[in-house]
Amino acid sequence: MSILLDSTTRVLVQGATGAEARRLLPTMTDYGTRVVAGVSPGKGGESVGGVPVYGTVAEALREHEVNLSVLFVPARFVREAALEAIEAGVPTVHILAEGVPHHDACALLTRATEKGTFVIGPNSQGMVSPGRAKLGGTGGEVPDLMFRPGPVGVVSRSGGMGAEICLFLTRAGIGQSTYVALGGDLLIGSAFVEMLALFEQDTETRVVVMFGEPGTDREEEAARFIASGGFTKPVVAMIPGEFWETSPTPASVSHTGALIERGRGAPSGKKKLLREAGVLVAERFSQVVPLVQQALAQA
Amino acid sequence: MSRLLENDSLELLSEGGLPVPRFEVCTDAEEAARALERLGGRVVIKALVPVGKRGKAGTVKFAASVDEARAHADAILGMEVRRFPVKKLIVMEALDIAREIFCSISFDAPRKCPLILFSAEGGVDVEELAEHHPDKLLEWPVNILEGLKAQDALELARRAGLSGGLAEQAARAVCAMYGVFCAHDCEMIEVNPLAELADGRVVAAAGVVQLDAQALFRHPELEAKLGVEGGNGWRPFTDLEMRMREIDAIDPHVGAIRFSELDGDIGFMVTGGGYGLSSLEALLDEGGKPATTFDITPGRYEEKMRQAVEAVLSKPGIKGLLLAGNVSNFTRVDIKVAGVVRALKEANLDYEKFPVIIRYAGPGVEEARRLIAGVPGVEWREDEASIEDLAKRIVARSYGSDES
Numbered sequence: 001m002s003i004l005l006d007s008t009t010r011v012l013v014q015g016a017t018g019a020e021a022r023r024l025l026p027t028m029t030d031y032g033t034r035v036v037a038g039v040s041p042g043k044g045g046e047s048v049g050g051v052p053v054y055g056t057v058a059e060a061l062r063e064h065e066v067n068l069s070v071l072f073v074p075a076r077f078v079r080e081a082a083l084e085a086i087e088a089g090v091p092t093v094h095i096l097a098e099g100v101p102h103h104d105a106c107a108l109l110t111r112a113t114e115k116g117t118f119v120i121g122p123n124s125q126g127m128v129s130p131g132r133a134k135l136g137g138t139g140g141e142v143p144d145l146m147f148r149p150g151p152v153g154v155v156s157r158s159g160g161m162g163a164e165i166c167l168f169l170t171r172a173g174i175g176q177s178t179y180v181a182l183g184g185d186l187l188i189g190s191a192f193v194e195m196l197a198l199f200e201q202d203t204e205t206r207v208v209v210m211f212g213e214p215g216t217d218r219e220e221e222a223a224r225f226i227a228s229g230g231f232t233k234p235v236v237a238m239i240p241g242e243f244w245e246t247s248p249t250p251a252s253v254s255h256t257g258a259l260i261e262r263g264r265g266a267p268s269g270k271k272k273l274l275r276e277a278g279v280l281v282a283e284r285f286s287q288v289v290p291l292v293q294q295a296l297a298q299a
Numbered sequence: 300m301s302r303l304l305e306n307d308s309l310e311l312l313s314e315g316g317l318p319v320p321r322f323e324v325c326t327d328a329e330e331a332a333r334a335l336e337r338l339g340g341r342v343v344i345k346a347l348v349p350v351g352k353r354g355k356a357g358t359v360k361f362a363a364s365v366d367e368a369r370a371h372a373d374a375i376l377g378m379e380v381r382r383f384p385v386k387k388l389i390v391m392e393a394l395d396i397a398r399e400i401f402c403s404i405s406f407d408a409p410r411k412c413p414l415i416l417f418s419a420e421g422g423v424d425v426e427e428l429a430e431h432h433p434d435k436l437l438e439w440p441v442n443i444l445e446g447l448k449a450q451d452a453l454e455l456a457r458r459a460g461l462s463g464g465l466a467e468q469a470a471r472a473v474c475a476m477y478g479v480f481c482a483h484d485c486e487m488i489e490v491n492p493l494a495e496l497a498d499g500r501v502v503a504a505a506g507v508v509q510l511d512a513q514a515l516f517r518h519p520e521l522e523a524k525l526g527v528e529g530g531n532g533w534r535p536f537t538d539l540e541m542r543m544r545e546i547d548a549i550d551p552h553v554g555a556i557r558f559s560e561l562d563g564d565i566g567f568m569v570t571g572g573g574y575g576l577s578s579l580e581a582l583l584d585e586g587g588k589p590a591t592t593f594d595i596t597p598g599r600y601e602e603k604m605r606q607a608v609e610a611v612l613s614k615p616g617i618k619g620l621l622l623a624g625n626v627s628n629f630t631r632v633d634i635k636v637a638g639v640v641r642a643l644k645e646a647n648l649d650y651e652k653f654p655v656i657i658r659y660a661g662p663g664v665e666e667a668r669r670l671i672a673g674v675p676g677v678e679w680r681e682d683e684a685s686i687e688d689l690a691k692r693i694v695a696r697s698y699g700s701d702e703s
Contacts, residue, residue, distance in 0.1 A: 023629070024629075075513070076516060076517075098596075099513045100513065101484055101511055101513050101514035101517070102406055102484070102486060102511045102513065102514065103443070103481065103484050103511070103514065104514075106406060106411060106412060106413065106443045107443050107444060109411045110411065110412065110442060110443050110444050111444060113411070114444075125628070126628075137628045137629050138628055139628060140627070140628035140629050140661065140662060141629070141662065142662075145682075146626060156573070157573065158571070158572055158573025158574065159573075160571035160572065160573055160574040160624070160625035160626075161571070161573035161574050161577060161625060162573075163625055163626050163628065164574060164625040164626055164686075167626045167660070167682060168685065171682070171683070184572055184573070186406060186408050187406060187408060187411055211573060213572075213573060213576070214576075215408075216408040216409070217408070217409050218408075221409065238577075240573070240576045240577040240579075240580045241576050241580065242580070243579075243580055243583050284581065284584070284686075284687055285577055285581065285685055285686040285687055286685055286686075286687050
């Protein structure tokens with residue numbers, strides 16, 4: 001099994017006729033992703049890689065059942081496209097674009113909460129259920145180099161580090177159930193807690209790896225969720241950036257969410273709470289795979 | 300980096316309907332003296348710098364005569380505020396303040412909404428207020444789709460302890476701030492103090508507006524005001540950082556560069572937000588002293604990479620160079636490597652002695668390997684190399700503890 005995405009998930013692609021979608025859509029369908037329709041305003045009637053394209057989400061939904069919409073829409077058009085999918089009643093909306101304005105993200109996430117829509121992103125690099133389906137750029141044209149099916153769920157605020165962790169797990173012979181890049185922005189839809197709740201229900205997942213970052217309180221929420229019994233399987237976590245807390249010179253990172261404000265969101269505090277919740281915290285990258293092996297032996 | 304200077308911040312607030320004091324921007328003592336005359340003979344002279352804590356730095360002074368204005372202006376213009384030399388002053392009419400209120404608006408990540416912080420006891424740092432008197436700091440989340448309603452703002456002001464006409468004026472001020480927050484895609488607005496004057500008026504006696512860098516495409520007029528004065532957020536740009544901005548500007552559409560110069564001696568050009576941060580931590584753990592941080596967004600950026608590597612190699616005292624990135628999905632790594640190789644060949648160093656370690660993985664790795672083979676001595680690594688392998692190796696080779 002997997003979470004959110006498998007080979008039966010009926011996927012809608014918004015921004016289907018854009019360059020990014022034309023490039024990535026074939027890699028998704030080749031891998032097994034069931035893309036049922038595309039949407040591009042004013043391009044209804046066209047097709048991309050054999051997938052029919054509609055002018056609006058509502059038109060696509062009249063012809064197809066859809067479980068999830070993935071947005072290949074440029075940042076400046078994300079608000080409108082996401083709201084269209086939310087209003088049309090798509091259950092899960094996955095936003096890939098980097099650089100979505102905060103006010104736009106805030107508006108679409110507010111509406112999603114009101115409508116009960118599950119949102120991943122913005123600024124998610126993608127999602128992979130190895131051997132079944134994938135969304136977005138993650139895994140490239142040869143996903144098997146980085147991913148293989150197995151018992152470890154991987155959730156990361158950083159797309160690059162999520163891919164790197166999966167690469168080293170795969171090299172060690174450890175497969176993944178589902179990998180989700182949450183997105184590095186300040187305002188994102190679902191985070192660790194939502195993913196842990198789904199992984200808890202997934203019988204295939206035996207261990208979860210979470211990669212966090214400085215800033216926000218996503219990791220603190222996860223620690224409280226685990227401590228309260230919401231997630232009962234072993235968790236391995238890595239959160240870099242503790243050096244930053246005592247450094248007079250803030251290093252520049254590209255994630256707008258990675259800001260420590262008024263002492264909130266400091267990695268040391270996140271790691272402390274996670275440890276107290278029984279999470280295996282990797283202080284270094286090389287500890288991640290051994291800790292996962294240790295956790296699998298216990299699980 | 301996307302923080303407006305105080306004069307621009309106050310202008311935005313004023314346009315949004317929040318009264319602000321009269322002020323002028325000056326660059327020398329004589330201008331400050333003339334400003335005092337025009338502003339009614341009693342002024343506050345403040346450093347116009349892109350950071351806070353100006354009062355603590357001694358760069359906020361009251362003047363009641365042209366001589367005082369000249370003397371204070373001269374003194375402040377020679378000072379620094381948290382690494383920023385004072386080159387401009389803001390001269391503001393002195394206010395007869397009866398009460399100081401604090402108000403800020405920013406985004407709350409957990410609740411995914413705009414959050415107003417309000418205190419009837421302003422004037423002090425919000426950090427201090429939050430730490431010592433959290434009960435006096437009111438948090439007020441706003442539904443961004445509904446906006447801030449006038450009656451809610453009034454309720455907020457009353458719950459914070461204000462009453463009567465003051466509560467009404469403060470509520471109007473908060474609504475004006477919220478309007479500015481939305482109209483200009485702000486990330487944060489802070490007015491501290493929001494001042495009740497002796498004559499009963501409520502004005503923004505000081506203001507900070509921070510824009511959302513991801514929304515500047517909608518506000519070219521504000522982007523133009525940001526300029527380079529804000530530096531990298533904590534100090535002015537160095538010459539090397541200015542050079543990197545020029546390199547970034549050769550193509551604004553491809554490969555946005557993010558760069559900081561640090562005090563160390565290892566050229567650190569490890570890309571990817573999470574990967575770069577993890578690698579920097581590993582380098583510090585190993586005792587490495589980074590001379591730079593560097594990130595570039597994916598694209599056809601061969602020329603930018605060539606010039607960026609050339610610029611980093613030009614930094615005096617540099618002992619080694621680490622170039623790395625997390626495993627790439629689609630972006631061909633050989634494009635990046637082609638630029639790196641050109642820079643290394645042009646620099647023509649002895650790479651047996653000056654260590655250069657390069658790690659990339661993903662599409663184009665075979666071509667990258669072939670290109671690297673053309674520069675003897677450069678150490679090439681692929682997907683088997685972990686973050687710590689690279690950190691250990693560059694530290695050992697740069698600091699001479701490894702003779703192999």
